[in-house]
Amino acid sequence: MKILIFSPSFLPVLGGLENMMDFLARGLSELGVEVIVITLVGNKPIADNIETTPYKTVRNPSIFQFYNYYKECDAYLNFNISLKGLWPLFFKRKPFFVSHQITYTNIDGSIDLLERIKRYIAKFSINIYCSEFVKDSLNFNKGCVIGNCYNDHLFKNLSKQREFDIVFVGRLVSDKGVDTLVNALHLLKKNDHLCPSLTIIGTGPELENLKNIVFSLNLNHQIIFSGKHIGQSLVNLLNQHKLMVVPSKWKEPFGIVALEGLACGCDLMVSQNGGLIEASGKQSLNFQNGDIESLYFQLKTYFTSKNTLFDKSSVETHLKSHSILSTSKKYLEFIKKHTS
Structure with missing residues (x-):
């Protein structure tokens, strides 16, 4: 054929x-x-x-x-x-x-x-x-x-020790909602004295604006701009993080990045309107697109909960189907x- x-x-x-x-x-x-x-x-x-x-x-x-x-x-x-x-x-x-x-x-x-x-x-x-x-x-x-x-030959759980907390991967443009994530972390620090680390992987026209926001909120020691990573370098970096957040303001049609995060063993937190929940196989915490308070609440839930939030076997089944x-x-x- x-x-x-x-x-x-x-x-x-x-x-x-x-x-x-x-x-x-x-x-x-x-x-x-x-x-x-x-x-x-x-x-x-x-x-x-x-x-x-x-x-x-x-x-x-x-x-x-x-x-x-x-x-x-x-x-x-x-x-x-x-x-x-x-x-x-x-x-x-x-x-x-x-x-x-x-x-x-x-x-x-x-x-x-x-x-x-x-x-x-x-x-x-x-x-x-x-x-x-x-x-x-x-x-x-x-x-x-x-x-x-997703590239299941590349993105895998390497069973590494996860020394960092949150990771974002994507192009740094306004509709990807990284500013929403940064502001939610500011609330978490201000209200609950919780200071999880955030690694921002990617480049784009919003980079300088985001750096200014991080500086103005005094989150410099908490947030790292890692630049662009692809291939095995990206896989290695994802495997060092506990939680991937996909804070898109717009309604993502799907979101392959969610599959990549799951495959590398990250827990997932995604914006709820659009296709990201489907991409995550419903194995994610969800929040309202572009809503700082909604994302703050879910981050607080994640970092204060001692319960296992996601089913490992369901994640594996979901990944095999994709x-x-x-x-x-x-x-x-x-x-x-x-x-x-």
Whole structure:
């Protein structure tokens, strides 16, 4: 079987969507599928964590190259609706699948004209949703939910001594809510004299603003900005922490980072609106998005409770269901069902 995957963005651009495409292409290849990925990302320098792949990547193809790959495939899979990937369908009909990794809404919940067009187009595709949240948000009747996978070959519990308390991993932008976490820690220190450590892993445009907030709240000795970590370096660092907090203000469609944290043995605390609770397998403490008081209360609960909050066997079962191979099998079964 030949599957053609298209997305304007792909590795070496680093992000959840790009990683998910790579994981799926690898998994499908392992299952004996011939996979070709077409992307509009050019031949940039190869990132440190990208090696030779078992699938073919075609970058910035000509119209003729694109169409030749398209007409030879058995199934055409797009990651999110992109108008740039629709044109071959007008010349030759193929089973057209879309993996929806977003809800096609702005962060404030509004939907502009372009996103309305994409939502309309999706009514004619065979749809796969990364979470029940995304499916419910799009409100389409057809399709199925297949949760995203994580790199289960890399992210593992190394059974290390966890000498640090809290870790955040992600791009430092306003909607990721790191300022909410910092302010909640300030309340914890002020009201309860609890001073858990926080390691912030990542870079982004909010870095200097966050450093200023930390300084103004006198949390310098409690919070460390660790910079960017990937690969084994990231795994080693996660394994040194007790709790991962994912304080997103916006409604995350899924959140692969939650799977990575669980796999490395971290307890989880996530914002409750969006797909993060699904990504955590309901093995997390939850708080209202962007609500400092709500996050403060859950942090206080976590650091004062002597009870085991999460079920280890449920975590293991959840992680197995989101391995690369397990997720790829679900995709392949669904695609075969709609191409036979």
